[in-house]
Amino acid sequence: MPKRLNDSGLLPESLRLPRGHLPRPRLRDALLEAECRLRLLCAPAGSGKSVILSECAQQCPAGTRLVYLDLRGQPLSPEAWLQRLAFALGADSADQAGIRQYLEDHEQPLWLLLDNYPRFPDSELDTLLNDLIVSAPRRIHWWLASRRRPQLQLARLLLEGELFELDGSELAFTESEVADLVQIGGHHWPRPEVQALQKASQGWCAGIRLRLLGLQPGQPPQTERNDVLLLDYLKREVLNELPNDWQHALYSLAQLQEFDAALCEQLLGVGEGAHLLGQLTECGLFIESASEDGKHFRVFTVVAPLLASLLPVTMASALFRKACQWCVSQGQVRSALEYALKAGQPEVAANLMQHYTRDRMLQGRSLALLTQWCSELPESLLASTPRLVLLNAWTQLLCGRLDEAQEHANRLARFMPQPDAQHQQELIAQWKALVANLAFHRGAAEQSRPLLREAIDELPRRAWGQRLFCCALQIEQALIEGRFDEAQELNRQAIKQSREQASLAMESFFALSHVKLLEIRGELLRAETLLKHLYSELNAAWSAEASPMRARVQLRRAALLLQQGRYQEAEASFKSGLQDCLDCVDPAAFWGHLGLAELDALHGDLAGAFSRIADAERLMHFGHISVPLYQGLLLRAKARLWLIQGRAAQAEKALRNLSAEAIHFSPYGMPDLNLRLRLLLLQAQLANGAIVETVDALGAMRRQALEEGRRPLACEVGFSLAEGLYAANRQEHAKQVMLDALSMARQMGLASAERDFALRNPAMMRWAGKAGSHDSVPATLLTPRERDVLKLIAQGYSNQQIADALFISLHTVKTHAQRINCKLGVERRTQAVVRAKELGLAG
Template sequence: MVPPASTSPRAADLPRLPPGHLPRPRLRDALLQADCRLRLLCAPAGSGKSVVLTECALQCPPDTQRVYLALRGKSLTVDSFLQRLASALGAAADLTSIQQHLDDVPGTLWLLLDDYPRFPDSALDTLLNDLILSSPRRVHWWIATRRRPALQLSRLLLDGELFELGSTELACTESELFELLQRNQLEWSWQAIHELRSDSQGWFAGIRLHLLHLVPDQLPVAFDRADPRLLDYLRREVLDELPDDWQQALYTLAQLPQFDAALCEQLLGVGEGASLLEQLTLCGLFIEPADDGQLSRVQSALAQPLAAQLPPSMAKSVFRKACQWYLSQDNVRLALECAVKAEQSDVAASLMQRYTEDSLLQGRSLAQLLLWRRELPAELLTSTPRLLMLNAWALMLSGRLDEAQYYTDELARFLPQPTAARQRGLIAQWTALTANLAFHRGDAEQARYLLAEAVAELPERSWSQRLFCCGMQVDQAMTEGRLDDAQELNRIVTKQAREHASLALESVMVMGHVKLLEIRGELLRAETLLKRLYSELTSAWGAEASPMRGRVQLRRAALLLQQGRYQEAEAGFHSGLQEALACDDPAAFWAYLGLAELDALQGDPTSAFMRITDAERFMQYDHISEALYQGLLLRAKARLWLSQGRAVQAEKALLALPPYALNFSPFGAPDLHLRLNLLLLQARLANGAVEEAVAGLAQLHAKVLSEGRRPLACEVGFALAEALYAWNKPAQAKQALLDALALSRQMGLASVERAFAQRSPALMRWAGEASSNEGAPAALLSRRELDVLKLIAQGYSNQQIAESLFISLHTVKTHAQRINFKLGVERRTQAVARAKELGLG
């Protein structure tokens, strides 16, 4: 801690540090340690520049002269600046004398200019630039400023003579916020600290105003961007000194999430808008780059109080002009958003009809459309068939099936249509919606029939709805165990999505392919595909959150969890959760369940149950239809109940499910019905129905193996081994257990093996003893196949392997094919990867 300014002789010319001052050594020490001619602190008002400068000044070495000038941001002529500088230095008030004085200064001199003039002044900047460049290197310039002065900063940077801190560096970190709360005797959780840091963007003035009237031990209070104290601060420190047209421009731009020079010309006047944007940015008036770096925005912590200064009638006018601009740029989504805010309902409804179903999966389109629905009159949303269809698809994609059903039924009002073609098209649209609703409600037979009819009848202009229906057919084929049919249909539909240049629907198909690979146990291929898809989505759509990109992260996290890569999985679930929540995407539910499974695997059932409760609450708050998540939720609960010995409760809950739940699965979880049957058999085993459980598990094991569901076969195999052991069939139990272990290690299913070891540690030890002489790889591959695999892992060609083992080339190829089949891979490189996982490399 530095001594208060009043007690330090050297602090007489410095401003006092504010009450409750929080030292910021990460900034202070970085500045003090910089070896350069110019230290520049450039950030908007309230960033803490002057305080950091004062901290540094108080650390000035005893053998260094220090000159501090508080310029207070006021405009200065060249002459008045020279006069003030000369007076502080004890030199004559002309440029030549000041330069000579600086040349003659013995030792080191610090020149600190606090709050450099805030408005552009090319003559003053030129003078300062000349002084900095002409002064000897022992003269150190320190400048705190809201605007970036027109100095030769690039030259100074290249010469290693510039060290700069901007608003990003000056923003309060979570660690500093924690310390600040401690000084105010406030004990907040890290989550509350993170939220305050995020909502305030680390803006120091806003944080200090927020904490000003909180009393010790008070519970966390959310940052209020509408707090009148914020506006009062902005008026005193910034707004009152701005020209009227600058204020008006700032209030106007605060209405919009982002903007560029061209839009400013539309809103602020042709020939003036771009110039005003440049001036506001130059003077540090809270204009910052948007996420993609191409556009600008008003700092989000201050946009709301600034936007509120524009009268409502003027704000509506801004949105009308912005709507026209976005329409000229063919940006329907932002044009629609502005039309809603301008309260132009007819325009908004007209624009809404130009939405396509696949665009609902891009960015926050779906969430915004659902939000706009609440802003528009209900009669307008049902005024045309197109609006009915769009709202029905949006509600169905959001999991609100009953509301989607209402809009689907309303299509009947528009029958008959004036022409036969339009009549067939409208009926095909109804069929497509009804088929999707039937699928989501578990009516497999009706869904199968109607999906086929919709795919056949939908016209070419309705290609996106047709592809959605094809996606349902792919999922239904996976649910029914027709994996080859699913793969072929997925390939065809992916090609069609590419022909229509729809990255959104192509992504849906890729996710279906990933699920197919996961069902077959090809986890590494699935993970590689997801990483590539994530890169493609980010490249095409930028940094904006989107449902598809969030789902990619959640799917990959689930794969990582299965492989036992728990830290990566946890990070993936949290990242995907944030992206899903930003888009109001129901897929956030998967993140809660994934984190619950992680908690359970790590021996924390209490936290796991809390996550499951969060998942259920999330779906209920968003009015998601229960049919879409009931089975998934019960699966998570039942697994925990079984691990706690509450098998009676698990069996009772599973038997209470609707009949279809044990025979058909919701979209995105094509093996859920089989997993629920597995849990029911495990519950019956735990409740003493051993013979019935053995028979059921053996039948289920044969079914999933025949369908190629290898990871699920592994789980069923472990359960079957437990049942056989309980039925006093040790030899059969041993074989089932060794087969399951070999299969799990073949696919890298670390979590499945870990879960089995947690619930049956004695059997796991028994399996270890039984297989100690063979080893898991030997139980999977023959001796000769192991020999070939070892050489493949060492990089040998087929010919080299044949020569090393004294076998024919044909025999080597046959062994390689069998190895690929047994390891569940298709290519030599994948076999090498699996060999390394098995310790054969």
């Protein structure tokens, strides 16, 4: 490492690295490798800009002169700045022309580091700096660290390849860097503690350092952050030097989750608010973008609560009242409601809640917020109108709290009779819709069926949300009972009605129902394609906000990927969907835990799988979710693990102990759970030696599944039937059933079903392998076109070469390749070639 960093041969004191310094090659190397005039580090206070400059200075090349100038962020006149620059350079002249000439004549490569550039807007100073940067020879390298983004010709420099910039998000510490910093401090924290610190600080250097300050080596992390230290830091480094109107604006905006220029005009003064927002943003005062279009902002969440605490309570209440009024005028009901509650106006909040439509509950964190708002409002207000009672009942119902929903439904009787026949009929129809939904979710399908029909017929046109929820249950009942054509037609009509109402949330809701139908029929690729399109559409419409619908799309796709044997993709989707569910307090997080448990089991980590199931159960308990909605799903997950462990007796006992109502009940989202539980029971009986009667039951179940078009279920039952027939010494029949099941699994891409069978009975799979060259292997496993594509893959052709050879599009080639992988139960094209050769399909 070269040490001669300046003319004196000594490292400037300001460039010495601090104690406990963590090298950050990720940033340092990117800056050093950039070939450009200007390297700009622009981020708020405490982001570690000066330390990165120091780290780069340590790597100054031999033969390059380094000049460091700390401007301390203070205002400087152009003359004063030129004098300081001339002194640092050793230039004879301290005017602009003289310094330009000095840099022009300077033959030695020069690194000019300007740290803590003046923090307040100064167009004259910025113009002067821009002139020097643009006019200087390319051997002059400028390094600039600043809280505010200076008004330079940055776009031009960027287009010319003469700018490399790092902002606050790029300077933020990654999880691995936080872990290294914790270790340097002598701490040995488990990964969850490191992740918690990184998340709480958002990687902000000062936030991390202050959290670690005062901890002795080996001491566990503090459960609460030291707000006193952090606030003292903010006052000393940032707030005390701000003008009073800037401080007031910053404290006011910290009260809000999100804001734009128009809201700032309303809250901070017409003709002043937008200008103040621009100044705060330009000067790097913890204002960050909250939307992709750059029109919405928020205060940095790490410091927002502290800054908000500096605004007097009375002023904060007045601010919330004005924000509420503005949001109402803009039709932003959710934000208006939140501000009404914060302003201490429960009556206004209750009135606004009545404008919440049912489909809006499925958007963003609306359902979680409604639950929170209900807990904050007086009970007398919540029960004051039929609309509020209905809203709270549907909120509890969608959260899975059936008993609470029933209590609200019972309260509707207080509002009878209504003043006229029309309102009377409407309220009765609303009650029928609610009671029908409750009956369905309690497993009383026969009680639910007529009420659903009556509610759909009697609900007024404006209650389209409730009507569509009732339609969703009719579709689910059809799926449970195997009436798939009827389910498809009902779904088509419901999607049409959702589109007529321009409700993407409801349309997505029914798209997920259609995906489930495709999955039951074994059309996994179609289902996955639909989910990918749906996910893209939700992302485009709802940006980055966590959403129950988007989370459920991710979880559904993860389940499909798992069935296809694409385990890494499945794990990523399960984790992403689970996190989205947790962020918006959606009980569907339960599916994420169970999916990850299944993956743990596939990888042989049964202890981890049981732990995941316990997490799922705790989630349901803490959320006060009604037990009938999840007990069958939990038992299915546990029974599958018990069978893997060889504890078939325990699995059979637990399944038989389930009540008749529970074992025949399929909760919403899992319309074939009753059949899956029945299959598990038969598998447990088979493992426990009850062969003859179990084989008969499996045969009947397989025939019924095939008749109804439940191909994946028929495939899984077929594998179990083959095992039973083999155990009954009916080997020829067992071989045929097994080969049929293998063929069906590969045609649908059910790699996991094949793998489960192989793990349960490896001897039979070896037997199947020997039979692979036999005529009984179906020749129709791949279509003629798929075999053409596979032959070219085996010859080493790229996708584009295959497209050219077969005169088809590149997209078509990729679709064929994906289907080939699914049918052969593999993930990569090389594996597909090997598997196809085993089956004699690639010749």
